[in-house]
Structures are given as structure tokens and as C-alpha cells.
Amino acid sequence: MKRDHIIFLIGRIHYKAQRLLEREMKARGIEGLAPSHGEILGSLIFKGPLSMTEIARIIDRDKSTITALVGKLIRLGYVEKRTHEGDRRMALVAVTKKGAALKPAFVAIAMKLRTLSYRDTTDDERDELYRLLSKINGNL
């Protein structure tokens, strides 16, 4: 079989998913944001306030990148940043009301991506795919 190109396949899927996320956000009036901003907003909406380092770990970017991304989200009014009480090195980032209001849109977009990508697959196949991808992820 042609299993040589799995990483290549993964690259293409990743790229397409990112494009879809951008389109869907735009279609819901969440304009001017890259998928990375969406990942941050989604993390904050569903997990609550996070430090810069935690965000960096979750979305897998350099912390200096997070500085820039969160800066933009602050300028747009979606999130706010406060100094952590107890450890003044840390900054805690949390969604504002405007940011929290995006939750339904994020749920809808996640659902759409999920439905679309999983079209014509059985539950067993989904489980197996997830299991195998987890293994690959652990191997790297």
C-alpha cells in the first residue's frame, strides 16, 4: 500500500482544516483573525483563564508568538490580561464579554468541521483513527 505519504497527507488535511476554520469564522463575522487566534479564544472559552505559557503549550507555539496573538485579541476586545496575584511574573488571560459571546459560533464551527471531516465514517473507524493518530503523535 501507499502508506509512505502519511505525513504528507496529514499536512494537507491540516492545511485544509485551517482554511475551513478561517472561512467559517469570517462567515460568522469573526473577521481579521487567523486560526491561531481561534485556537486561543476556543481554549479560553472552554477551559477558562490561562497564562501565556499555558496557551503556548496548548496551541503549540512559541511564547513570543503568544505575546503577539494575545495582543491582537486584546486590541480587538475579545480578551483581557491581568497580572497573576501570587506570582507577579505570570499574566492571566481571560475572555471579555465580547469574547465569551463567541462561544455559540465556536461550537457551531467545531461541529461543522467534525461533521464534514467524518462524513461516511463509522464510529469504529473514528475510534480507530483517533487511537492510531494518538500513537503517531506519541511517537514524534
Place this chain on the structure above:
Amino acid sequence: MKRDHIIFLIGRIHYKAQRLLEREMKARGIEGLAPSHGEILGSLIFKGPLSMTEIARIIDRDKSTITALVGKLIRLGYVEKRTHEGDRRMALVAVTKKGAALKPAFVAIAMKLRTLSYRDTTDDERDELYRLLSKINGNL
């Protein structure tokens, strides 16, 4: 937005694979190149001369991005660009001797990535993973 969605997993795998490629290229003296440059070089080495548009399609980037990437590869002496005879709009990009000399390194890196990511998986699992990912890719 469930963070254990496969698209999220795929994003992480993609990211890790890119990092690994960068490290491995660097370790073999192919310095100052991003994975995208590696993708272009690999395509040219294994498929032969390609036009800018073909490269853009293969590595899934905007054509203006290809202009910049190929420009760097030219500056570094790995590839050269000629006007296509017959259709003077097109440019044909081909590896130089210096570029062709990278073939063994690319083969080794591809092998390493493959071996590492597929560790502890059976042939059947690999086939199944490839089949499922192809389906997802088609769905998007």
C-alpha cells in the same frame, strides 16, 4: 470545541513532523532552510523539473510564496530557473548538481520520519490509517 478532536491531533503531528524535518536537515548540513524548502527540493529531486504553478499545487502554498521560496533556493545554489520553451509565461525549476547531491540526505530523512512515526504499529494499522486519512482528506 473538544481539544481531542482529530483535527487538533493532526495539527500537533504536523507541527512535530515539521520540527523534526528542520532538525534533521540541519543535522545534515542543510542549514537555513525551512520545511517548505525541503518539500520543494524533494519534489524536484524525485519528480524532475517543475513549473512554479506545479510546485505551488504540490506543496499547497500560494504561488507568490513559491516565488520567494524558489528565490532563496536559487540564491543558495540548489536550484535554477529557466523560461519554458514553447510557453514563455512559464518558468521551469530544476535542481543543480548541488541540489541533486542532497538526494541521499532526503531519502534518509524520509526513512527516519517514517520509522519514527510508525514505531509499534502493524502493517494492517498503517494501511488502515492511510485509508482513513485519505477519506478525511477527500471530505475536506
Place this chain on the structure above:
DNA sequence: GCCTTATAGTTTGATATCAAACTTTTTATG
């Protein structure tokens, strides 16, 4: 043969991203 449309590629401007150097605060160690 023209003129319109399509195609190949580049240029320009903006943004995401990383890495390295740096600042500030906290923790560890002798």
C-alpha cells in the same frame, strides 16, 4: 487578424511565527 479572457509569475504590503537576547520575579542553594 483583433480583442477579450485566461494563465503564469512577480511585486507589494501585511501578518504569523520563531529564535535569541533581555527584564522581572521567583525559587533554590550554600
Place this chain on the structure above:
DNA sequence: CATAAAAAGTTTGATATCAAACTATAAGGC
């Protein structure tokens, strides 16, 4: 304690990337 090491963020500089506007060539319709 005092000082060194670690950790959290930011700044700076470089590069990859995209989108839109542009140039140049080719193809098609009348």
C-alpha cells in the same frame, strides 16, 4: 540571607506566508 539559577513574558529582527494588484504571454471567439 545572598546570590545563582530558573521561570514568565516581552522585544527585536528575520522569514514564511497570504492576498491583492500587477505584468506578460497565450488561447479563443468574432
